[in-house]
Each structure stands twice: as structure tokens, then as C-alpha cells.
Amino acid sequence: MDIHIFIVILWVLILSGDFSDLGHVNSLLNRDKRFLKKKYRPIYHITAPEGWISSPTGFAYYKRQYHIFFQYYPYNGAWDHVSWGHAISDNLIDWIHFPTALMPKDQYDRHGCLAGCALVHNNLLTLFYTGNVISGYESLQTQNVAISSDGMFFEKYLFNPIIRESPSEIGEFRNPKVWRFRKVWYMIVGTTSRERNGQLVLYTSRDMFNWDLNGTLVNSYGDMGNMWENPDLFELDGYHVLIISVQGADSWRFRNVYQTGYILGHFNYVKSQFDDMEVSIATFNQLDYGHDFYTVKTMRAKDGRRLLIGWLGMWESEFIESSFGWASMLTIVRELRINKNGRIRMKPIEEIIQLREELIENAWYKPGEFYQAESQSFELLVNSTSVFSDVKLIFEWKFGQFVIEYSADNGYISIDRGGNDGVRRAYWSPVDYVYIRIFVDSSSIEVFCGDGDVVFSSRIYPNKIRVRIAGYSKVHIMQYKLRRSVGSDKKRRHRVNNNLINSYIY
Structure with missing residues (x-):
């Protein structure tokens, strides 16, 4: 991190009177050299500044910057109680790291701030996430909110958790996806049914903080695993696209331990349900057929494109780089379209040629x-x-x-x-x-x-x-x-920082 962004951070801290994150800012200033020297470290993919990275947790456009959040554990190259890492860009290819957005330090999230989503409302950047608490062999997972007025520092909602338990009373209950249609807010959460099948439950709200259970949105027919993580739902080329990351599916079609894929359908907002959605081995289409692709986040860019970024990793696999103090990365940003056969095409964004x-x-x-x-x-x-x-x-x-x-x-x-x-x-x-x-x-x-x-x-x-x-x-x-595009090119970082400073001033 260079002096320009440090000035912005210090200015925000002075105005807010909160210096609790200043020590973390100092650590950001000192880590660039270590960041660049790690063996096998990529130069144009997002990795954690230090330690483990896994699922993207949020993807949004706010104050003229693209914001990507991700699960990470900053202390070594292995999974543990994860925080939300944060990187920003003004062009989707040149990224600099921001201070940690969420840290597991409260009673309801002390063992991890798990993935959710990011959205912009009333000129505030709002994060929905899952708080994880481990008790014995069980996990208690709740849904929570954090809000920022500057896109850098986030305050957790005073009355968290906003949803305290799974409808099935089973601990697997995580990764909220929230969106607004007309005057109603919608949230889908991945969970496990009492029959130990994957399912998605739907909540609705008028104010984004008080939620009512609407019911089960989609249920497994028994062949699609026991847990559906990181659900996403959006409109694309005349369809509603449902993306889920599946744990426990057993099929000759799938070679990876876990799969991320999609189903096309039509969501009926009058009935708050799908008109024609079936989630099964027959209807589920993989997004990526490689060895290392699991969990994604999408967003609608300001020019209308549907953009996607995923985790370029896979659970229960070996990360050789972890012995060097870091592990894994995110994919390059990709654009989604649906072809004439009703299948998703996923290609690199046009901006990638600038590299x-x-x-x-x-x-x-x-x-x-x-x-x-x-x-x-x-x-x-x-x-x-x-x-x-x-x-x-x-x-x-x-x-x-x-x-x-x-x-x-x-x-x-x-x-x-x-x-x-x-x-x-x-x-x-x-x-x-x-x-x-x-x-x-x-x-x-x-x-x-x-x-x-x-x-x-x-x-x-x-x-x-x-x-x-x-x-x-x-x-x-x-x-x-x-060329390198993550955290080192001083000219491009200077441009990003200037845009950041202008966003605060104006």
C-alpha cells in the first residue's frame, strides 16, 4: 500500500475517531515485499495478502470502484477461522488490497465470517454474511449484516444476528444471497433438510433487517448432495439463472469432490417461487470442468454485463504453495451469456487484453x-x-x-x-x-x-x-x-487511489 491510500485511511480514521484498525493499516504498509516474493505466487490473479484464500464472498460496484471480497485466513496457508479479505479495482484487472472488511471477533461469528454477498443501497455498501460458532462437533450458523459508508471500514449491525437459526434446526445454514425486487427484499440461504438433502430456503423483508421465512424455495430430489453452498440467482438473457455449489453429489458425471453449476428457470415474484425449476443430476450443468473451481460470485456491471469470479481451488486437495505461507487464488473475471441452446457461455472479460x-x-x-x-x-x-x-x-x-x-x-x-x-x-x-x-x-x-x-x-x-x-x-x-496487475504497479495504483480520494471528496 502506498502513501496515497494511507492518507485516505488516516483521514477517515480521524473523522470517525476510531483508531482500532490503525495497527492493521500499518501491517498493510509493510507486507508488499513479502507478498511479491512468495513461491508460485501469481501476478494477475487475486490472492490473499498473507495466508489462505478460498470462496469469493461479495462482488459489487461502489463509489466508482469494483469491490471483491473473499474468505481468507491471514496467518498461514491453511484453513481456519476466516475473515473477509477485500480488494478494489477501477477496471476489473488492476487490484489493490484494502483493510480486512470483516473479522471473526463477536459472539455470533467468533469462529468465522463465512461467505454471503455485497450490495449497494442508499449509497451504503452492505455486506450479508454467515457467522460461524463451533460448539463441540456442531456448528451454529447465523445470518448477519455489516454496513459501510466509505467502502473501506464496515460496522456490524447492532442487532445481529438478523436470522438466528435454520428452519430445519440443522447447523448447516449459510451464504445468504440478497436482492431487491420492487419494494421487497429477498434472501436465499443454503441449508440441509431434515432428510439430509441440499435445499434453499427463501426469506422476505421490507426493510432489509427484519426477515420472514417464506418457505423452501428449491429442494433436492435426493441425488444432488447434502448441502448447497453459495447460492446466486439473477436474470440473464430471458432466464433466471440459479447457481449453487454442491457438496455430497455422487454421480458418474462429476469428477471433482464438489461441483459448482447452474440450472435455468423462471422465478415468479407473485408466488415467490419458481414456475419450472428442478434441481437434479439431469438438469444441473457444470460451469467449469477443471480440477479447481468451486463457489462463485456474480454481479451486474454498470454496462449491463453479468460478471463472475470464482475460487480457483478445491476442498480436500493438496495446495503445494501452503508450505510457503500462502494458498490458492481467485479466477480471472469472466463474462456470462446464454447461447441459443440454453447453455451458459463463460469467457474472459474484454478488459483482460490490457494485461x-x-x-x-x-x-x-x-x-x-x-x-x-x-x-x-x-x-x-x-x-x-x-x-x-x-x-x-x-x-x-x-x-x-x-x-x-x-x-x-x-x-x-x-x-x-x-x-x-x-x-x-x-x-x-x-x-x-x-x-x-x-x-x-x-x-x-x-x-x-x-x-x-x-x-x-x-x-x-x-x-x-x-x-x-x-x-x-x-x-x-x-x-x-x-504484466503484473495485483498490488504492485505504482502508476495504476496511483490512478485507483486518486479515484478513491475523489469518491470521498465528491
Whole structure:
């Protein structure tokens, strides 16, 4: 953090008379060098300043800045009692860290401030979150509110919790999603039914603080796990899209421990229920087919786009970087659309091209040829000459590799990072040619096929990468070296800070 943002923070503290967070601000000023030196640390993905990061918890636009919040534990690279981390940007690609938004220090959230959502109302940035209290082998989870008038420091609502227990009286009850339609506020919360199936319950309110239970919004048919986390509901291209993150689903369709996906339907505000929603193995569509993608947050940008960011990680998996004091990251920001077949397309936002620093490869390659990537953080654009020939790219490094393969005869695309559970696969039938866009950032890879028809997100741990072409198709490759965009570029941070200062003044 540089002197400009420190002045803003100090100014706000003086006006408020509250210096309780000043020590934390000082720690922010001293951590930049440590932040940049961590092994495998990405340069254009959001990570925690220190320690563990997992689910995004809120995504909003406030005072001319984009705000992303995320669960994190700041003391080492492992899960524990999580806080809400906070990063801001004026362009969705250059991010700087703000002070911690929420910390687990009150009676109702002392063992963790879990994910919820962020929204703007009456010129206030409001956070809804789940407070977690552990007693023996049980968790007591309640829904709570915190409010900010400056987008930096948040005050927890004096009368928290606003919802004290699950309707089923089972401890799994978390991740509120709140929105307003006309004069009524709506909240959906993920929980577990008495039959131990995943379900969503619906609450309504007139004032955002006093909530009435409306009933069960959606229930599992028994094949969709025992807990639905981080629900999201929004309108997109004529549909209502319901996103859930599922724990405990057992199906041949799913290779990951947990899945994040969506169902399309139509929400009836008169009846406060769906007209045509069924959540089952048959209707659930994965958003991302990679090894490491779980829980997301979306928002409607000021230009109308529906934007998404997710956790580039997975529970019950190994985080090699945790031995260096940090773990995991968020994905790049993505744009959602629905295609003519009623499926979500997910592609990188247009702003991502601003990260391109240097064109380091631009050539045709035949199967059997290879070249050195010469960077640990880059974007790769791959085009084939035909959809009737297999395309195969192999990213090789000492002790490992990552394979991307399009099979023309079988009509699918797959990735393989090795090991006993390394293969992930999705059906894909491009019409004219094979187009794949790949983002590598030190310890992650995100693969976008076609116009976002299929996406894979996975963690990898390479050193020097060599790209080898296999398969049967000649391909054209363009490779861009990408610049650092999280917490270091002084010119861009200065611009963000100036916008922040202006937002307070005006």
C-alpha cells in the first residue's frame, strides 16, 4: 500500500475517531515485499495478502470502484477461522488490497465470517454474511449484516444476528444471497433438510433487517448432495439463472469432490417461487470442468454485463504453495451469456487484453514441433486449420506436464495434469475451426474453448515451460507475456487511489 491510500485511511480514521484498525493499516504498509516474493505466487490473479484464500464472498460496484471480497485466513496457508479479505479495482484487472472488511471477533461469528454477498443501497455498501460458532462437533450458523459508508471500514449491525437459526434446526445454514425486487427484499440461504438433502430456503423483508421465512424455495430430489453452498440467482438473457455449489453429489458425471453449476428457470415474484425449476443430476450443468473451481460470485456491471469470479481451488486437495505461507487464488473475471441452446457461455472479460505486455510468439506449428514459453505468466491463442483433425498441446516442465486435447472423432475436449485423477473431459463440437484461449499464471491454468463454450480451471506447479504440439492438426499460436496487475504497479495504483480520494471528496 502506498502513501496515497494511507492518507485516505488516516483521514477517515480521524473523522470517525476510531483508531482500532490503525495497527492493521500499518501491517498493510509493510507486507508488499513479502507478498511479491512468495513461491508460485501469481501476478494477475487475486490472492490473499498473507495466508489462505478460498470462496469469493461479495462482488459489487461502489463509489466508482469494483469491490471483491473473499474468505481468507491471514496467518498461514491453511484453513481456519476466516475473515473477509477485500480488494478494489477501477477496471476489473488492476487490484489493490484494502483493510480486512470483516473479522471473526463477536459472539455470533467468533469462529468465522463465512461467505454471503455485497450490495449497494442508499449509497451504503452492505455486506450479508454467515457467522460461524463451533460448539463441540456442531456448528451454529447465523445470518448477519455489516454496513459501510466509505467502502473501506464496515460496522456490524447492532442487532445481529438478523436470522438466528435454520428452519430445519440443522447447523448447516449459510451464504445468504440478497436482492431487491420492487419494494421487497429477498434472501436465499443454503441449508440441509431434515432428510439430509441440499435445499434453499427463501426469506422476505421490507426493510432489509427484519426477515420472514417464506418457505423452501428449491429442494433436492435426493441425488444432488447434502448441502448447497453459495447460492446466486439473477436474470440473464430471458432466464433466471440459479447457481449453487454442491457438496455430497455422487454421480458418474462429476469428477471433482464438489461441483459448482447452474440450472435455468423462471422465478415468479407473485408466488415467490419458481414456475419450472428442478434441481437434479439431469438438469444441473457444470460451469467449469477443471480440477479447481468451486463457489462463485456474480454481479451486474454498470454496462449491463453479468460478471463472475470464482475460487480457483478445491476442498480436500493438496495446495503445494501452503508450505510457503500462502494458498490458492481467485479466477480471472469472466463474462456470462446464454447461447441459443440454453447453455451458459463463460469467457474472459474484454478488459483482460490490457494485461498484454509483449507478443513473444506468433507462428504456425506442425505436430512434433515445440518452443520455450519464456514466461511463467502468459496468454496463449491457439487456432487450428480444421475441426476434423485432432489438436493436442502439451505443456512440459521438469517432473510434470499438462495436456490439452481436442478429439475430432469423439467430439470432446480434455485436459490431463497427470496422476491418478488427472483427466477432465467435456463434450465440445466447434463448427468451423478449433479455437482455444489459455491463461497461465505461475501456478494456475485457465482454458477457454471457442466462445467460452467449455472452460477448465486447474492448479499446476511448473518451472520453465515448453509447449509441444501433438495431434494431427497444424496450429497457429500467438503468445502474450502478461504484466503484473495485483498490488504492485505504482502508476495504476496511483490512478485507483486518486479515484478513491475523489469518491470521498465528491
